[in-house]
Amino acid sequence: MEDIVQTVVAKYNYWIYITLMMLGLYAMIAKNNLIKKIVGMNIFQTAIILFYVSIGVKKNATIPIMQEVHGHAVNVAAYHNPLPHVLMLTAIVVGVATLGVALAFAIRIYNQYKTLEEDEILAQIRTREEQMGKI
Amino acid sequence: MKIIGLFIVVLTGGFLIYAAADFPAWGDPNSPASLHVSPYYLETTVELTHVPNAVTSVVADYRGYDTMFETTVIFTAGVVCFFVLRALGRKGLREESQERLYRHVLTGVTVRVKAGGKIPESSDFQRIDVSWTPPDLIIKTICRLLVPFIQLFGLYVICFGHYSPGGGFQGGVILGASIIVYAISTDLRSAVQRFREKTDALLAATGVFIYAGTGALCLLLGFNFLDYHALAPILFVDRVMARSHGIFIVEVGVGIAVMSTMIWIYNVLASRGHYDEGL
Numbered sequence: 001m002e003d004i005v006q007t008v009v010a011k012y013n014y015w016i017y018i019t020l021m022m023l024g025l026y027a028m029i030a031k032n033n034l035i036k037k038i039v040g041m042n043i044f045q046t047a048i049i050l051f052y053v054s055i056g057v058k059k060n061a062t063i064p065i066m067q068e069v070h071g072h073a074v075n076v077a078a079y080h081n082p083l084p085h086v087l088m089l090t091a092i093v094v095g096v097a098t099l100g101v102a103l104a105f106a107i108r109i110y111n112q113y114k115t116l117e118e119d120e121i122l123a124q125i126r127t128r129e130e131q132m133g134k135i
Numbered sequence: 136m137k138i139i140g141l142f143i144v145v146l147t148g149g150f151l152i153y154a155a156a157d158f159p160a161w162g163d164p165n166s167p168a169s170l171h172v173s174p175y176y177l178e179t180t181v182e183l184t185h186v187p188n189a190v191t192s193v194v195a196d197y198r199g200y201d202t203m204f205e206t207t208v209i210f211t212a213g214v215v216c217f218f219v220l221r222a223l224g225r226k227g228l229r230e231e232s233q234e235r236l237y238r239h240v241l242t243g244v245t246v247r248v249k250a251g252g253k254i255p256e257s258s259d260f261q262r263i264d265v266s267w268t269p270p271d272l273i274i275k276t277i278c279r280l281l282v283p284f285i286q287l288f289g290l291y292v293i294c295f296g297h298y299s300p301g302g303g304f305q306g307g308v309i310l311g312a313s314i315i316v317y318a319i320s321t322d323l324r325s326a327v328q329r330f331r332e333k334t335d336a337l338l339a340a341t342g343v344f345i346y347a348g349t350g351a352l353c354l355l356l357g358f359n360f361l362d363y364h365a366l367a368p369i370l371f372v373d374r375v376m377a378r379s380h381g382i383f384i385v386e387v388g389v390g391i392a393v394m395s396t397m398i399w400i401y402n403v404l405a406s407r408g409h410y411d412e413g414l
Contacts, residue, residue: 014155029140059162064189082189097212100400
């Protein structure tokens with residue numbers, strides 16, 4: 001029993017990221033409103049960012065900025081892994097940019113159909129196709 | 136759809152939880168992610184690039200290609216927003232956008248000007264948004280006072296990225312936020328007057344050009360693309376310091392591109408493509 005508790009506690013970062021990621025995935029699949037889908041996509045992105053940053057952590061280490069030590073070998077275990085930080089640094093800004101594109105398309109869809117509910121948009125497209133078929 | 140969605144989510148979550156059992160524990164210094172290239176970056180960053188902040192040196196030097204195309208992605212996102220809403224998407228909006236509201240400042244009377252109508256040439260009339268509220272003095276003043284300090288901090292974050300947490304991406308976002316704060320606290324038109332759309336688009340392209348141009352300059356000087364060693368004879372420094380300066384030039388390019396793209400996206404989205412009335 002204690003073993004299980006220890007594994008659960010030692011890997012809590014994974015449980016947090018899995019929960020967040022599944023929340024985002026569910027919102028993307030099941031929500032009807034397009035803005036809610038976009039919010040779900042952002043939660044998904046944030047979960048992945050948390051995951052990456054959390055695997056860069058080392059215990060008893062500090063941020064990856066070298067202290068002034070000349071001529072000594074660098075103690076790698078004393079600094080966090082810089083690689084996940086680098087990848088996520090760019091991913092955050094790119095995430096904001098893709099959010100902008102998604103919102104731009106949402107505005108276009110709203111202008112066209114005057115609604116952001118997915119089922120209403122699909123119904124409108126279907127009626128239009130039927131009318132086209134009759135002609 | 137909800138049941139299928141729930142089923143997929145529970146299944147994927149179950150697999151992920153099952154896989155997490157094999158993952159290294161939190162804070163493990165010997166986890167696979169920290170074993171291969173990351174020690175190399177940490178050990179050589181001061182020696183090869185003279186940049187103590189390993190994140191900055193990896194972003195702009197060791198993984199310079201990656202960052203260059205990330206910058207291009209951001210620029211492309213700005214261009215896509217522009218084309219989707221502003222260049223191609225204005226047909227359906229034309230009718231509602233032709234009515235304008237003006238406010239006579241002295242009397243507080245609001246005048247509605249229909250399509251094609253003109254108001255008398257006078258500085259007493261002030262253009263207002265459809266959803267206009269009288270400007271709040273406290274918010275307006277505080278935001279106007281804060282903008283220069285936000286910008287100063289943004290410049291600091293870009294320039295001091297070598298020695299402290301920071302760099303082009305973070306500083307660029309802070310600089311962009313300063314203009315967006317101004318646009319929110321007053322209105323979009325006065326922000327656009329200070330930072331016009333043409334400047335914005337040109338700056339976004341300039342930022343990407345500075346990055347790619349630095350790489351191409353290294354190529355012209357006979358080294359690999361983005362190998363800042365090559366800049367040593369131009370900058371009159373030794374090769375290690377040339378890398379440090381090369382990283383700085385590139386970070387400035389990233390900062391400019393990110394700043395103007397953030398403002399561009401905000402302006403286009405907030406005004407639904409009109410560049411006229413916003414939040």
